[in-house]
Amino acid sequence: MNALSPTPSRAYDLNFARYVYENIDGGERLRMCMQCGACSGSCPIGQQMDHGPRKLFMMIRAGMKEAVLTSNTIWNCVSCYNCVVRCPRKVPITYILHDLANLAVREGFDAAKKADNARFAKAFMWSARKYGRTDERLVTGIYYFSFGLVEGMKRGMGNQKIALNMIKTKRMHLGMPHAIKAKDELQKILAKAQEIQDRHGKGA
Amino acid sequence: MSRTLTYYPGCSSQASAVHLDKSLRAILPPLGVQLRDIDDWNCCGASVGHIEAGHLANSALSARNLANAKAAGPEDVVTPCAACYLNTHYVNESIRGSEQLKGDLNEALGVVGKSYDGSLHVRHICELLVTDVGLDAIKAQVKKPLTGLKVAGYVGCQTVRPFANTERANKFDSYDDPTFLDDFTQACGAEALPFKMRTHCCGGSVSVMSPDKGLHLIKELLEEAQKLGADVISTPCPLCQTNVEMYQPEINKRFGTSFNIPVVFYSQLMAVAFGLDPVKDAGLDQNIIKSDKLLGM
Numbered sequence: 001m002n003a004l005s006p007t008p009s010r011a012y013d014l015n016f017a018r019y020v021y022e023n024i025d026g027g028e029r030l031r032m033c034m035q036c037g038a039c040s041g042s043c044p045i046g047q048q049m050d051h052g053p054r055k056l057f058m059m060i061r062a063g064m065k066e067a068v069l070t071s072n073t074i075w076n077c078v079s080c081y082n083c084v085v086r087c088p089r090k091v092p093i094t095y096i097l098h099d100l101a102n103l104a105v106r107e108g109f110d111a112a113k114k115a116d117n118a119r120f121a122k123a124f125m126w127s128a129r130k131y132g133r134t135d136e137r138l139v140t141g142i143y144y145f146s147f148g149l150v151e152g153m154k155r156g157m158g159n160q161k162i163a164l165n166m167i168k169t170k171r172m173h174l175g176m177p178h179a180i181k182a183k184d185e186l187q188k189i190l191a192k193a194q195e196i197q198d199r200h201g202k203g204a
Numbered sequence: 205m206s207r208t209l210t211y212y213p214g215c216s217s218q219a220s221a222v223h224l225d226k227s228l229r230a231i232l233p234p235l236g237v238q239l240r241d242i243d244d245w246n247c248c249g250a251s252v253g254h255i256e257a258g259h260l261a262n263s264a265l266s267a268r269n270l271a272n273a274k275a276a277g278p279e280d281v282v283t284p285c286a287a288c289y290l291n292t293h294y295v296n297e298s299i300r301g302s303e304q305l306k307g308d309l310n311e312a313l314g315v316v317g318k319s320y321d322g323s324l325h326v327r328h329i330c331e332l333l334v335t336d337v338g339l340d341a342i343k344a345q346v347k348k349p350l351t352g353l354k355v356a357g358y359v360g361c362q363t364v365r366p367f368a369n370t371e372r373a374n375k376f377d378s379y380d381d382p383t384f385l386d387d388f389t390q391a392c393g394a395e396a397l398p399f400k401m402r403t404h405c406c407g408g409s410v411s412v413m414s415p416d417k418g419l420h421l422i423k424e425l426l427e428e429a430q431k432l433g434a435d436v437i438s439t440p441c442p443l444c445q446t447n448v449e450m451y452q453p454e455i456n457k458r459f460g461t462s463f464n465i466p467v468v469f470y471s472q473l474m475a476v477a478f479g480l481d482p483v484k485d486a487g488l489d490q491n492i493i494k495s496d497k498l499l500g501m
Contacts, residue, residue, distance in 0.1 A: 025254075025259040044404065044405040044407075044421055045405075045407070045410070045417060045418075045421070048417055076410065076417065077410075078361075078405050078407050078408045078409075078410045078411075078418070078421075079251040079361070079362070079408050079409070080361040080362075080365065080405035080408070081361055081362065081365035081366040082361075082365065082405070084365065084366040085365050085366050085369075085379040085380075086379075092366075094366075095254075098251075098254040098255055099254065099258075099259055101254075101255040102254060102255050102256070102257075102258050102259070105255065105256065106258070116410075116413045116414045117252065117255060117409075117410070117413065117414075118255060118256070119413075120252055120409065120412075120413040121252035121253070121255040121256035122256050124250065124252045124253065124256065125249075125252075125253055125256040125257050127247075128246070128247040128249065128253060128265065132244075132246040132247060133215045133218070133246060133247050134215040134219075134247045134250070135215075135219075136215075136216075136219045136220060140412070143413060161453065162450050162451075162454075165450060165492045166220065166450070166492075168492075169489070169490045169491065169492055170222060170490055171219060171220045171221070171222055171223075171446075171490060172219060172220070173218075173219070178215070178218045178219075180244050180245070180246050181244050182244055182316075185268075185316045186246050186265075186268060188315050188316050189264050189267070189268055189312050189313060189315060189316060189318075190257070190261050190264055190265070190312075192264075192311065192312040192314075192315045193260045193261040193263070193264035193308070193309070193312040194257070194258070194260075194261050196260060196308050196311060196312060197258050197259070197260040197261060200260075200308075
């Protein structure tokens with residue numbers, strides 16, 4: 001495990017809250033959270049989360065690092081930004097959830113390898129890095145087959161009709177992926193950004 | 205008076221939302237706006253890039269676009285895509301607010317001899333239409349009013365959240381009860397239904413990757429639109445349009461419903477109302493569920 005935050009193996013890590021305040025994108029605003037629950041109450045998908053954002057933020061304060069980074073809350077966020085605009089303390093909740101998800105990926109938690117959103121994000125960035133553009137066919141294809149050959153085939157077949165409709169309406173093309181001209185340039189920029197990110201030991 | 209702005213079409217303009225791009229390129233010139241694409245633009249990272257790449261690398265995607273945009277000129281950058289707007293606007297504002305981030309991103313851009321100073325203004329095309337173009341100019345272009353067409357205006361999330369009500373978005377509308385889309389509908393001569401689900405989420409990319417988690421959200425939207433007797437649902441968001449349209453057969457299968465409601469872009473409605481070609485300009489042939497009523501107008 002490539003641990004970035006302190007003492008990764010302890011269930012309660014009292015330094016975790018400090019780590020989040022100082023290293024997570026928007027994390028410093030979390031100090032302002034007054035546990036009102038406007039975020040959890042605004043969440044369209046809250047019922048499908050292990051914990052709403054309000055509870056997750058209290059768990060951060062309690063140092064429950066592993067429970068936070070393995071909860072499905074960080075993977076189920078639909079990025080609707082309801083909570084962000086409603087938070088009376090201006091906590092940028094969506095950004096924090098995304099960066100916590102990234103932390104879970106970087107720390108190599110098993111849940112972060114299995115989560116739908118992590119698999120999808122991996123496929124998505126693969127396309128963005130390789131071609132400079134998102135190829136919806138490749139992203140969904142790679143995502144489906146990340147569950148294994150049989151499951152990939154099943155998911156692919158299950159969405160055959162949707163794909164056909166998209167092809168028929170010329171919203172999915174059949175040729176090579178759309179790509180930018182300066183792929184090499186973009187890859188160099190991204191590699192350097194990654195290097196700086198690692199140098200900081202955090203998400204900038 | 206015509207003016208040229210820098211245009212960021214986004215990846216969906218070449219795939220699931222070709223008809224958004226097509227109809228915008230048709231309606232904007234008559235409204236006095238010429239588009240000049242960002243040279244060799246790349247993906248913005250959408251809602252998931254951050255999770256895999258991290259904050260800085262994800263921001264670097266937008267930084268390259270901004271550097272290329274600035275190299276072409278100081279004009280405002282406009283984009284029709286909710287996610288492109290969200291990311292590009294956010295990174296631009298973050299660069300303006302943080303010397304550290306500006307330094308880091310310029311260090312990354314520097315490896316290929318590029319740089320960006322944070323001086324551009326990144327805007328959503330809907331905001332441009334509201335603030336700069338104005339409803340009167342839109343109405344002035346209407347040659348075929350869409351009389352009798354009942355439209356449920358579905359705004360979605362990221363077009364208005366979290367920026368619509370900020371200074372840098374010219375406070376063009378509110379987060380929870382935006383009216384701009386209904387204004388567009390009415391400007392086209394159609395009827396704007398009181399669609400109270402206008403800012404409810406369709407599940408975004410979560411509906412794409414995990415339909416089990418998101419389809420009930422889309423079902424609720426469709427139920428409300430059906431109850432109101434909507435002829436079409438109109439939306440500004442590429443992913444909303446695709447999700448709400450393509451999943452209708454699957455939703456019917458899972459929930460025993462019988463939805464078959466066309467979902468179009470506001471710009472397609474405008475193209476038809478402006479008297480432009482319904483196929484070549486409005487791209488109505490690219491909707492999976494066709495609106496006979498709209499096609500017959």
